[in-house]
Amino acid sequence: MSTEITPPQTTGLSRFMDRRSFIRTSAVSGAGLYLATSKSAIAQGEKAGRTIKCALVGCGAQGDRLRVAASKIPSGIEWVAVCDIWKYNRSPVARRMAYENKHQVSGPVAEYETIEEMLDKQPEIEAVFIATPDHLHAPFSRLALSKGKSVYCEKMMSNTIEGARDMVKAGREFNGIFQIGHQRHSNPRYIHLREKIIKKGLLGQVTHCYGQWNRGVSASKPLGIPKNQEIPTEMLAKYGFDNMEQFRNWRWFAKYGGGPISDLGAHQIDMFNWMYETTPVSLFATGGVDYYDGTMGPDGTPKAKFELPDNVMCLYEYKTAQGTMRAYYQVLTTTGSQGYYEKHMGVSGSAIISESPTYNQVYAEPSNDWSEYATGDDPILVKSPDSVKNKFWEHPRNWAKPAPKSYNVTGVAKAVADARESKALDPWEIPVILDVYPHTPHVANFIESVQQKDPKKLTCNVMDSFKSCVTVLKAYECLKNGQKYNFTQADFEV
Numbered sequence: 001m002s003t004e005i006t007p008p009q010t011t012g013l014s015r016f017m018d019r020r021s022f023i024r025t026s027a028v029s030g031a032g033l034y035l036a037t038s039k040s041a042i043a044q045g046e047k048a049g050r051t052i053k054c055a056l057v058g059c060g061a062q063g064d065r066l067r068v069a070a071s072k073i074p075s076g077i078e079w080v081a082v083c084d085i086w087k088y089n090r091s092p093v094a095r096r097m098a099y100e101n102k103h104q105v106s107g108p109v110a111e112y113e114t115i116e117e118m119l120d121k122q123p124e125i126e127a128v129f130i131a132t133p134d135h136l137h138a139p140f141s142r143l144a145l146s147k148g149k150s151v152y153c154e155k156m157m158s159n160t161i162e163g164a165r166d167m168v169k170a171g172r173e174f175n176g177i178f179q180i181g182h183q184r185h186s187n188p189r190y191i192h193l194r195e196k197i198i199k200k201g202l203l204g205q206v207t208h209c210y211g212q213w214n215r216g217v218s219a220s221k222p223l224g225i226p227k228n229q230e231i232p233t234e235m236l237a238k239y240g241f242d243n244m245e246q247f248r249n250w251r252w253f254a255k256y257g258g259g260p261i262s263d264l265g266a267h268q269i270d271m272f273n274w275m276y277e278t279t280p281v282s283l284f285a286t287g288g289v290d291y292y293d294g295t296m297g298p299d300g301t302p303k304a305k306f307e308l309p310d311n312v313m314c315l316y317e318y319k320t321a322q323g324t325m326r327a328y329y330q331v332l333t334t335t336g337s338q339g340y341y342e343k344h345m346g347v348s349g350s351a352i353i354s355e356s357p358t359y360n361q362v363y364a365e366p367s368n369d370w371s372e373y374a375t376g377d378d379p380i381l382v383k384s385p386d387s388v389k390n391k392f393w394e395h396p397r398n399w400a401k402p403a404p405k406s407y408n409v410t411g412v413a414k415a416v417a418d419a420r421e422s423k424a425l426d427p428w429e430i431p432v433i434l435d436v437y438p439h440t441p442h443v444a445n446f447i448e449s450v451q452q453k454d455p456k457k458l459t460c461n462v463m464d465s466f467k468s469c470v471t472v473l474k475a476y477e478c479l480k481n482g483q484k485y486n487f488t489q490a491d492f493e494v
């Protein structure tokens with residue numbers, strides 16, 4: 001069983017990179033990176049479209065990141081309002097907009113405590129960015145859409161499948177443009193991998209995928225409450241928060257979020273679906289609260305107490321046009337080992353990619369000569385510089401390996417251990433690096449779609465995001481009953 005996923009619309013995204021004139025500077029070539037020329041969106045300027053009056057709801061870490069990402073878009077956005085029930089987060093973002101997004105502000109940015117008041121008082125707002133905790137995505141998207149607004153809502157669409165399903169319905173009921181914040185869909189490097197490498201068959205039949213987001217314990221320290229910054233209990237309750245501690249640490253609670261598999265896995269499991277334009281047929285998952293149980297940590301302070309599993313491993317089975325594909329995904333919040341990336345493994349080659357530009361390798365299997373793809377002004381691949389061999393996957397390190405010794409019981413060195421290594425694979429790189437923030441092209445894609453009132457321009461519509469949400473959240477069925485989950489057609493339908 002497979003369901004269709006919308007192909008990406010790449011129009012307009014190319015302005016955030018330059019594939020024709022890569023500068024390989026001596027400083028970066030040692031790290032195996034190619035920099036796009038500094039032809040940034042701002043330097044280029046661009047055809048001005050209609051200016052969209054925008055508002056931001058949720059001025060926390062991600063809301064501010066969207067503001068910063070948007071600042072690189074030269075025209076088309078005018079910030080007119082921000083909304084957050086917490087002044088402590090709201091006012092600094094409004095202030096920063098005035099300074100750092102100068103070209104996107106024409107007067108004071110109005111501040112509101114509630115989305116309801118904001119939408120009532122400023123009917124001229126055309127687009128709303130939602131970056132609140134996940135449980136508010138569905139009601140806030142519906143509210144904004146029902147008032148005739150277009151909506152950019154952060155991932156995970158919702159912490160429940162019902163919430164995500166309602167968002168799809170709201171998208172159908174109202175006319176606004178509705179984008180979900182899976183920003184990899186608009187990232188030129190990801191689009192290059194999908195369109196020019198995977199779809200063109202360079203990797204051959206892709207039989208396996210792998211993805212991981214490993215994050216060390218320092219990332220989950222409990223967030224405190226700054227002095228005299230409590231939100232009144234009635235306001236917290238109005239939006240479903242039990243208390244200030246939960247409001248601050250909403251990610252730990254099922255009521256507000258979907259746990260690390262949703263928070264981090266949302267981006268990467270979505271890539272399995274998107275790259276192959278399909279959805280999985282089955283899933284097996286294991287995981288649990290392995291560490292964050294609220295007991296005393298090794299540093300003498302209490303650990304966070306997660307309601308949802310802090311470590312999850314998922315095995316998906318897909319039926320692609322080429323055959324069976326299995327995908328393994330892990331989210332570990334107790335080790336930062338090897339960071340976060342996705343890997344696509346085919347019989348002719350494999351590709352490793354991440355939002356972090358450090359992870360950018362494509363390897364040819366023996367007997368695949370890819371030199372023809374590295375020619376011309378617009379190459380599909382470029383050769384990895386020989387000097388860079390510190391990539392831990394298929395390529396050996398180039399520093400001297402100490403000769404392995406083993407010792408017999410008398411302590412006398414014996415012969416060298418017999419460790420056979422496969423021949424290193426032929427290393428290549430994707431010749432595209434984003435020269436703006438990871439969210440910038442996605443925000444730009446949304447704004448262009450709003451300007452042109454054309455939902456087909458969106459790289460990440462709600463239906464595709466809904467399918468990803470189902471793909472991820474069904475892991476909890478397996479965790480509950482310890483059994484494989486077989487997806488049905490109905491799971492992915494609304």
Ligand SMILES: NC(=O)c1ccc[n+]([C@@H]2O[C@H](COP(=O)([O-])OP(=O)(O)OC[C@H]3O[C@@H](n4cnc5c(N)ncnc54)[C@H](O)[C@@H]3O)[C@@H](O)[C@H]2O)c1
Binds near residue numbers: 057085155
């Ligand atoms: N796309 C990405 O790469 C990415 C990265 C991080 C987070 N996110 C998503 O962004 C969202 C926000 O995450 P975050 O890390 O910024 O969380 P955060 O806790 O830092 O910020 C959430 C903000 O929402 C505000 N808020 C809560 N209830 C509100 C309400 N009723 N009305 C208005 N504002 C309200 C809070 O006061 C806070 O300022 C989440 O959905 C998260 O999954 C996306």
